[in-house]
Amino acid sequence: MQKLIVNGGKRLRGELSLQGSKNSALPVMAATLLCGEECVLTNCPKLSDIYAASRILNCVGCRCSFSGNTAVISSESITESSIPEELMLEMRSSIIFLGAMLGRAGECTVSCPGGCELGPRPIDMHLAALRKMGVNIRESGGKIVCRTAGRIHGAKISLPFPSVGATENIILCAVKAEGETIINNAAREPEICDLCGFLRACGAEISGDGESRIVINGKAKLHGCEYSIMPDRIAGATYLSMTAATRGEIVLKNACVGAMEPFLSVLEQTGCSIFTTEDTIYLRSGSRLKAINDRIRTMPHPGFPTDAQAVLMAALVTAEGTSVFEENIFDCRYRHTDALVKMGADIQVLGKIAVIKGVEKLCGANVEATDLRGGAAMAAAALAAEGRTEISKICHIDRGYEKIEEAVRCLGGDMERV
Ligand code: EPU
Numbered sequence: 001m002q003k004l005i006v007n008g009g010k011r012l013r014g015e016l017s018l019q020g021s022k023n024s025a026l027p028v029m030a031a032t033l034l035c036g037e038e039c040v041l042t043n044c045p046k047l048s049d050i051y052a053a054s055r056i057l058n059c060v061g062c063r064c065s066f067s068g069n070t071a072v073i074s075s076e077s078i079t080e081s082s083i084p085e086e087l088m089l090e091m092r093s094s095i096i097f098l099g100a101m102l103g104r105a106g107e108c109t110v111s112c113p114g115g116c117e118l119g120p121r122p123i124d125m126h127l128a129a130l131r132k133m134g135v136n137i138r139e140s141g142g143k144i145v146c147r148t149a150g151r152i153h154g155a156k157i158s159l160p161f162p163s164v165g166a167t168e169n170i171i172l173c174a175v176k177a178e179g180e181t182i183i184n185n186a187a188r189e190p191e192i193c194d195l196c197g198f199l200r201a202c203g204a205e206i207s208g209d210g211e212s213r214i215v216i217n218g219k220a221k222l223h224g225c226e227y228s229i230m231p232d233r234i235a236g237a238t239y240l241s242m243t244a245a246t247r248g249e250i251v252l253k254n255a256c257v258g259a260m261e262p263f264l265s266v267l268e269q270t271g272c273s274i275f276t277t278e279d280t281i282y283l284r285s286g287s288r289l290k291a292i293n294d295r296i297r298t299m300p301h302p303g304f305p306t307d308a309q310a311v312l313m314a315a316l317v318t319a320e321g322t323s324v325f326e327e328n329i330f331d332c333r334y335r336h337t338d339a340l341v342k343m344g345a346d347i348q349v350l351g352k353i354a355v356i357k358g359v360e361k362l363c364g365a366n367v368e369a370t371d372l373r374g375g376a377a378m379a380a381a382a383l384a385a386e387g388r389t390e391i392s393k394i395c396h397i398d399r400g401y402e403k404i405e406e407a408v409r410c411l412g413g414d415m416e417r418v
Pocket residue numbers: 022023024026093120121122123124125126127161162163164165166187234306307329330331372373400
């Protein structure tokens with residue numbers, strides 16, 4: 001089992017080019033199923049979740065190959081409409097292949113995407129929306145069997161909550177459906193816009209993405225294209241938090257500055273100097289960070305992103321004063337706090353609230369990554385801590401960060417994979 005060994009206490013300083021977005025690449029990979037031709041995806045991050053997605057594509061008959069950060073996916077012939085349980089369980093976002101398979105083949109059998117790191121992650125909104133579009137869904141023996149009689153039709157769908165995955169599944173199912181689909185209370189995350197950008201490049205007719213009302217006009221046929229995946233705003237938030245935590249200085253290149261605004265506006269309140277151009281973020285944090293006065297509430301975009309909660313917390317544990325988080329998206333997203341406390345942090349968690357009283361310093365410790373962003377938060381805290389930290393179960397971190405130790409070393413940090 002691999003571990004990360006971190007010798008903390010060094011200021012991160014340097015230039016880093018941001019990886020492509022995992023949460024954008026995954027639905028785009030699913031969307032290639034709808035084209036029936038070759039698609040070339042550039043700026044595709046090399047991550048275990050991306051390889052899990054390619055195993056699903058291979059299993060249903062597509063051909064995927066990777067060369068550096070370019071993925072070539074051909075979906076000319078689909079030979080299988082069931083996705084085996086072991087592939088569904090490899091990552092939770094496997095569920096977005098359901099909408100894409102329905103759009104392509106009109107049928108699909110999947111299993112629930114499995115037990116959970118962040119609390120219950122039901123798919124009721126996904127299934128209710130697909131049913132509205134004429135999909136017949138039977139759930140039995142852990143399998144979800146979806147069939148349609150004829151072409152799937154468009155529908156007017158109002159989501160009870162702007163779920164990212166449900167919005168993606170509806171879009172994927174609707175782009176080749178008969179007629180118009182309207183999604184009200186749609187998720188507005190930048191990754192939704194990236195998915196729609198890809199689909200438009202394949203000939204789909206979609207408008208309103210990035211807003212709460214998305215309108216899709218179904219097209220009988222789409223075609224292949226070449227598309228560049230957007231930069232990863234959460235990896236960006238992570239490297240900025242690591243730099244702030246170590247009182248360092250970074251030039252983050254290939255950044256999606258607009259998409260990161262909700263995070264940057266909060267980070268700036270810690271006293272860091274932040275300057276941006278269209279695709280570059282410069283951050284300097286010369287002295288001890290200041291705690292954030294206002295409660296940091298995670299919300300759907302354009303609110304503060306839940307995926308950046310843990311990494312910002314890692315920077316705030318050594319800030320001057322008390323900061324308060326309110327986690328509103330997932331039930332169990334404070335699992336990293338025990339590890340931060342083991343390293344010397346003062347954190348009290350009560351339900352959705354976490355109160356962080358800044359301490360003077362952290363000390364290295366042996367910790368275990370609990371989930372992707374929680375693991376990244378431990379890495380950030382370890383870089384700021386005195387002494388050596390060993391992080392185990394880094395398979396969680398590898399799901400979302402491309403060679404995290406190389407990125408950190410390129411900023412002058414001491415992190416090694418053993
Ligand atoms: N929800 C339901 N029913 C549904 C769907 C969602 O109750 O049918 C609930 C969830 O349980 C959760 C909330 O709605 O409490 C938000 O879930 P959402 O569907 O928006 O999230 P997701 O699509 O499962 C994506 C990202 C997550 C990110 C969230 C929120 C991907 C692959 N995953 O998940 O990313 O936290 O949106 O922005 O895009 C990560 O990258 O570490 C990660 C967890």
